[in-house]
Amino acid sequence: MPSVDPGAALIRFEDVTKTYADGTVAVGGLELEVREHELLTLVGPSGSGKSTLLRMVNRLVEPTAGRVTLDGQDVMSQDPVLLRRGIGYVIQDVGLFPHRTVAQNIATVPGLLGWDRHRTQDRVRELLQLVGLDPAVHGPRYPHELSGGQRQRVGVARALAANPRVMLMDEPFGAVDPEGRRALQVEFRRIHDELGTTVLLVTHDIDEAILLGDRVAVFSQGGRLEQVDTPVRVLTRPATPFVEHFIGGARVVRLLSLATLTPADLEPGAAAPAATRPVVTLRVGDTLERCFAALATSPDGVVAVEGDDGEPVGALTLAGLHGALRRSASAG
Incomplete structure (x- = not known):
């Protein structure tokens, strides 16, 4: 199931505050919706309340004020054990x-839910294959016999075992080496696109947030939500000085200068007449940095693209730039 077409809100944070006994405000007055089927990345510096927010969904942390709802039901009204088995x-x-x-x-x-042996075995085999591990080879092994990346894959498989509607991920790839981390990011994005599970993923890495998220929520100290938007809009139109500063030195911007635009990144058909937009035209083969700049000045987020012969070949949108960025990162 493609994650680019999320549905209605599945999780809502309604004026949620979490204040600890020492007076520390981890999250303050948060209003946020998480759409069904989307992968929402939560990014910000240490102390910005990301993990606290995540853990309020499964009641590992309970809000001081406000409500967290899952599919319209206040999580505080649900049995925490049963709630967690479904997440x-x-x-x-x-x-x-x-x-x-x-x-x-x-x-x-599955064992806690009372699944029979055959159903459980089939599900284990299916999930190991989904995360790229051989059931016959890796199923009988113990965690200490696996690499860090393999253990993370098993962790993802275990979280998916009972077909949860929601998955919470807290710095899931942070302990893996850079090469393994990139491979896991690409693999998890593929899995999400296939399954369409609603995912909240916490990271401190803006590059990971941009590359994985359908939307990105940027937090500052005290759990303040600075911006929530598509990755390319966060990059091109930062809502606050904090967001602009936070993404300013990101490696993803350097990636834009290296990757180039391909026909596969375009929407078919030409863009609207130039009279309705700035006279900016891109060409296939232009760097994504130039595409980024063109989209940043486009009032409607669409830029015409020409081929080498100067003839129009399509239009670049914000979604197309995001797809190009993911493609380039996956190949890098």
Whole structure:
């Protein structure tokens, strides 16, 4: 299921505040909706309340004020154990049970839900294949016999075991080396596009947030939501000085100067007549940096694109630039 067409809000934070006993405000007066099927990345510096916000969805942290609703129901009105069984949860250090095999780890929630042995075995096999691991090879192994990247893949598989509508991910790839991290990012994006699970993913890395998210929520200290928008709009139209400063030195901007525009990144047909927009035309092969600049000055987020012969070949949109950025990052 493509994640580019999210549905109605599945999770709502309604004037949510979390204040700890020492007076620290982790989240203050938050209003935020998470749409069904979307991958929403939560990004910001340490102390900006991202993990606190995430854990309020499955009641590992409870709000001081306001409401968190899941599918219209206040999570505080639900049994926390049953609530958590229906929500996938992936953390940086994975938390696999060390004395259980990979297959047994993945089967944990199905076992708690009373699935029969054959259904559970089929699901374990299916999920290992989904995350790129061989069931016959990796299923009987123990966590200490796996690489860090393989353990993270098993953590994702375990979180998906009972077909949750929602998955919460807290710095899920942070402990993996850079090369392995990029591979996991690409693999998880593929899995999300296939399954359409609603995902909240916490990261401190703006590059990861931009590359993975259908939308990006940028937070500052005290759990203040500075902006929530599509990745390209966050890059091209930062809503506050904080957002502009936070993305200012990001590696993703350097990627824009290296990657180039291809026909596959374009919408068919020509853009609207030049009289309705600034006279800016791109060509196939232009750098994404030039595309970024053109879209930033386009009032409606559409720029005409020509081929080498000067004939129009299509139009570039913000979604097209985001797709080009993902493609380039995946190939890098």
